[in-house]
């Protein structure tokens with residue numbers, strides 16, 4: 001299953017920040033579908049079960065609101081990478097991030113974790129943050145809370161087996177198809193993690209184009225969605241290597257996503 005529809009149903013473009021006309025054009029179809037998605041989103045009270053159940057091992061007080069901003073705001077952005085770990089592109093991406101001293105979030109596909117547990121340990125050793133992206137990358141928008149919980153717990157179990165003790169701070173629904181997943185994620189101590197900017201690296205459009213989309217599309221405090229798995233992500237890796245120094249030269253800092261919405 002590919003990531004083709006993920007951004008179209010995400011929370012990315014829903015913010016009210018001023019954007020260029022070109023970006024508005026890019027974002028319009030996304031905005032329409034995001035609006036439909038948001039109609040089903042509930043901004044629920046903080047989950048009580050969170051940490052006491054000890055199953056999510058994220059952090060206490062996670063809420064069902066979808067976070068799509070950085071921790072510190074201002075001229076910052078947070079890089080997030082979905083669908084790995086991948087035996088080719090994840091190690092290359094980790095090397096690029098290490099070279100530039102950038103910490104990112106990795107939203108892990110449970111079956112890929114099972115196949116490549118050593119890569120999860122490498123991600124943790126690199127000081128990056130883990131995010132649950134479900135076992136099989138299913139669209140869960142119509143799933144019952146019980147089925148969602150079973151999948152999320154199974155994914156966390158795989159991650160724990162691969163990297164014992166490493167917290168799983170966030171959850172991201174495949175395709176941004178949230179349905180009832182935010183409430184369940186919060187109960188398990190994981191903050192739902194959306195995005196404000198997706199750059200279509202699943203196409204893939206060429207490294208230079210990816211660089212341009214990030215550099216021109218980023219807004220203050222944006223969580224940015226890219227991919228290190230689910231296909232050939234070599235352009236993404238090369239783009240990140242170029243994006244970091246370009247943005248830093250313009251005064252941007254690389255931050256983590258906010259803990260709460």
Ligand SMILES: [Zn+2]
Nearest residue numbers: 082083174175
């Ligand atoms: Zn995905």
